[in-house]
Amino acid sequence: MKDLMRIKSLISNEIETLLNQQVKKEAHSSAIYLSMASWCNRNGYDFSSEYFFKQAEEERLHQLKIYKYILDMGGMSVSPEITNIKLEYNSFREVFEEALDQEISVTQSIKNIYARCLKEQDFVTMEFLNWFLKEQREEEYKARRALELFEVIGEEGTGRWQIDKHVGEIKYPPQA
Amino acid sequence: MIDTVQTASLTEVFSTKAGTIFQSDAERCWYVDFAGKFARFDYRCLLKLRKAVYHVNIEQKLLSSDKSPDVEIIFICACDHCYILTLIQIIAFKELLEGTFVMFELNHILHDRLGYFAA
Ligand SMILES: [Fe+2]
Ligand SMILES: [Fe+2]
Numbered sequence: 001m002k003d004l005m006r007i008k009s010l011i012s013n014e015i016e017t018l019l020n021q022q023v024k025k026e027a028h029s030s031a032i033y034l035s036m037a038s039w040c041n042r043n044g045y046d047f048s049s050e051y052f053f054k055q056a057e058e059e060r061l062h063q064l065k066i067y068k069y070i071l072d073m074g075g076m077s078v079s080p081e082i083t084n085i086k087l088e089y090n091s092f093r094e095v096f097e098e099a100l101d102q103e104i105s106v107t108q109s110i111k112n113i114y115a116r117c118l119k120e121q122d123f124v125t126m127e128f129l130n131w132f133l134k135e136q137r138e139e140e141y142k143a144r145r146a147l148e149l150f151e152v153i154g155e156e157g158t159g160r161w162q163i164d165k166h167v168g169e170i171k172y173p174p175q176a
Numbered sequence: 177m178i179d180t181v182q183t184a185s186l187t188e189v190f191s192t193k194a195g196t197i198f199q200s201d202a203e204r205c206w207y208v209d210f211a212g213k214f215a216r217f218d219y220r221c222l223l224k225l226r227k228a229v230y231h232v233n234i235e236q237k238l239l240s241s242d243k244s245p246d247v248e249i250i251f252i253c254a255c256d257h258c259y260i261l262t263l264i265q266i267i268a269f270k271e272l273l274e275g276t277f278v279m280f281e282l283n284h285i286l287h288d289r290l291g292y293f294a295a
Contacts, residue, residue, distance in 0.1 A: 001201065005284065
């Protein structure tokens, strides 16, 4: 009996489902960042707004990267529905706290898929995910650095104005 | 019932008292013999069928006390087939499909270990 499932698709059904969930997660991240960009802009934090616009665009690219991978492997990628995007934040700081939370949850979820690949010996998808693991290193670094500015500079006086200015200068790796 | 297609080219994948699922290597598809129906499924449709059947919340249906009829309609988008099944049949269908997919996995392991060229 032929292994028809394998002939149709390089990735298993379980991996396909997990990757589709990740597509949704990236799309969700993108929508959240877009909302953050709007909040920052409305409240006069122009550099942070710009930073989040850029992040939103990056997340969109991540989404497409996984979306196309699923198709290339013979799977079916599903365009996700995104709802429940927060419009208001209580403070400038809260925006960055939630940005870091979001990145951490993305890292965890990629680790989960990786673990499943390891179990199935799906080395092809593991190799594909390596790019994302490296990307998360940068994403978490940047989100953490931004949050640290609140400690280093402090929010008193013109603090928030200065924090905003520095957000635009965060780079990874730091030396480059 | 099976005589209508070329039985010779069909391999039995899994069988229970309630039904049987066959694979056709030549046509790269499956034939599902269940609930008095002998239906052809391609790759996508079989996966959709599995999803639809697994999706039925059997426990909840068993516990619900409302007077709604005890039947479930399994309709699969973009497939030609539709099943109208009782709860007992749903349970049997689920068992049949679960067994089938375990056999697919087993078959995959065999191919993996023996090598695609040897198999
Ligand atoms: Fe991302
Ligand atoms: Fe990110």
